[in-house]
Amino acid sequence: MTLQLHDTLKGKKVPFEPLIEGEVTMYLCGPTVYNYAHIGNARPAVVFDLLARLLRRSYKLTFARNITDVDDKINTASVETGKPIDEITARFIKAYNDDMGALGVRAPDIEPRATQHIGEMITMIETLIEKEFAYEAENHVLFDVSANENYGALSKRDLREMIAGARVEVAPYKRAAHDFVLWKPSTPELPGWDSPWGRGRPGWHIECSAMAKKHLGETIDIHAGGRDLVFPHHENEMAQSCCAHDGAPFARYWLHNGFLSMDEAKMSKSLGNVLFVHEMIKTIPGEVIRLALLSAHYKQPLDWSADSIESARRMLDRLYGALQGVVVSDEARAAADVPKAVLAALEDDLNSPRAMAALFGLVKNLNKATKDEEKASLAAALYAGGELMGLLGNDPDEWFVGHVKGDMAPDEIEALIEKRLTAKAARDFETADTIRDQLLDAGITIQDGHDGTSWRRS
Numbered sequence: 309m310t311l312q313l314h315d316t317l318k319g320k321k322v323p324f325e326p327l328i329e330g331e332v333t334m335y336l337c338g339p340t341v342y343n344y345a346h347i348g349n350a351r352p353a354v355v356f357d358l359l360a361r362l363l364r365r366s367y368k369l370t371f372a373r374n375i376t377d378v379d380d381k382i383n384t385a386s387v388e389t390g391k392p393i394d395e396i397t398a399r400f401i402k403a404y405n406d407d408m409g410a411l412g413v414r415a416p417d418i419e420p421r422a423t424q425h426i427g428e429m430i431t432m433i434e435t436l437i438e439k440e441f442a443y444e445a446e447n448h449v450l451f452d453v454s455a456n457e458n459y460g461a462l463s464k465r466d467l468r469e470m471i472a473g474a475r476v477e478v479a480p481y482k483r484a485a486h487d488f489v490l491w492k493p494s495t496p497e498l499p500g501w502d503s504p505w506g507r508g509r510p511g512w513h514i515e516c517s518a519m520a521k522k523h524l525g526e527t528i529d530i531h532a533g534g535r536d537l538v539f540p541h542h543e544n545e546m547a548q549s550c551c552a553h554d555g556a557p558f559a560r561y562w563l564h565n566g567f568l569s570m571d572e573a574k575m576s577k578s579l580g581n582v583l584f585v586h587e588m589i590k591t592i593p594g595e596v597i598r599l600a601l602l603s604a605h606y607k608q609p610l611d612w613s614a615d616s617i618e619s620a621r622r623m624l625d626r627l628y629g630a631l632q633g634v635v636v637s638d639e640a641r642a643a644a645d646v647p648k649a650v651l652a653a654l655e656d657d658l659n660s661p662r663a664m665a666a667l668f669g670l671v672k673n674l675n676k677a678t679k680d681e682e683k684a685s686l687a688a689a690l691y692a693g694g695e696l697m698g699l700l701g702n703d704p705d706e707w708f709v710g711h712v713k714g715d716m717a718p719d720e721i722e723a724l725i726e727k728r729l730t731a732k733a734a735r736d737f738e739t740a741d742t743i744r745d746q747l748l749d750a751g752i753t754i755q756d757g758h759d760g761t762s763w764r765r766s
């Protein structure tokens with residue numbers, strides 16, 4: 309496998325080589341569980357699920373995606389709803405896993421929870437204090453950014469410029485504005501754990517450093533997350549881990565997905581444009597949402613609109629339409645290789661739009677094919693490529709029941725009519741009838757005449 313990945317730290321696409329031959333460790337910053345996941349949160353889950361599927365073909369992958377279940381946003385949600393914290397986190401952990409599952413996201417190998425790793429966090433903070441990278445002040449422990457000369461390397465920020473531009477108001481217990489919290493005190497009504505610095509709770513960044521170390525080791529191969537996490541979250545994780553581990557690199561490759569916006573606006577509750585996956589999957593097949601998320605390259609911004617769903621739905625209709633009526637044995641499916649062009653696209657920094665284009669190349673050939681054998685082998689290759697991308701898991705006939713309604717595009721209608729005529733010419737009346745029914749389901753009535761088949765929307 310000749311995988312190339314864009315590494316945020318190096319600022320370019322580089323060949324991927326794991327630390328240990330044949331094995332890969334990957335850590336993805338997961339959800340903070342105080343609410344349902346919105347469509348933006350689903351983007352890293354889906355794109356790095358695709359990367360995990362690709363890696364598993366060639367490596368023994370250990371993939372950890374954490375759960376942040378101690379956070380001030382969760383505390384606020386508890387105060388606002390009057391519900392205990394445990395009840396809130398348990399509910400949204402389940403919802404997150406169910407919702408991502410509906411988008412074809414496979415469970416990671418490890419799903420560590422912050423609250424189950426407080427001991428590891430305390431140990432790492434103690435190490436940082438001992439090595440003089442952190443200091444205690446008024447029951448807080450802070451990371452001393454000035455002690456880490458590499459600080460700013462990931463987010464390409466110059467610490468001196470950051471200091472000059474800092475706001476004047478600095479918390480009294482901090483030596484410098486950029487020092488960040490490793491541990492903070494908790495009042496009796498807030499979640500807290502005993503520590504050498506009194507009862508308190510961890511800062512957000514130390515959670516990931518401690519959990520990555522525990523489950524994947526001091527140096528991990530791939531660290532992934534959304535663009536917004538580069539600074540401060542990942543910059544701080546890198547500082548903590550490198551300083552605690554005597555300079556050992558924290559992650560060999562840093563991957564960040566671009567942001568998803570809604571009709572060119574930032575998704576926010578105050579704008580009322582937050583789309584929760586939990587709601588979307590009630591009316592939209594998860595596969596459509598997954599494909600819409602994969603239709604842009606993961607590094608690019610993705611502007612979500614009503615059209616995102618419609619065009620993904622149309623693409624799936626074309627894929628399933630080509631597969632409909634083609635008989636492929638289970639053995640042929642199991643034996644089929646992922647098409648080379650699909651693999652080449654994904655190995656080139658996870659170029660999912662190019663991989664989709666490769667699948668559509670197969671669709672074109674499949675629609676033209678006349679021999680059963682040829683059809684079966686093209687369909688098997690299509691299924692294999694689809695499976696790698698987490699798509700085409702439905703039965704083509706079932707796909708069309710209920711999914712295609714009213715808005716089928718004319719070129720798709722024409723293509724189906726063409727397919728039906730080919731089937732009729734080959735005296736395959738069963739396929740011809742299935743296509744007629746499929747068109748009827750979509751609200752299209754067809755009429756055979758002397759000069760071809762006409763259609764109208766009924």
Ligand code: AMP
Pocket residue numbers: 337338339340341347348349350351352533534535536537565566567568569575
């Ligand atoms: P959070 O639960 O806010 O910590 O976010 C979970 C993951 O979703 C992180 O990897 C974020 O970077 C990512 N994320 C949040 N909002 C968006 C968005 N609008 N587009 C893409 N990724 C996002």
Ligand code: ZN
Pocket residue numbers: 336337338516541545
């Ligand atoms: Zn993290």
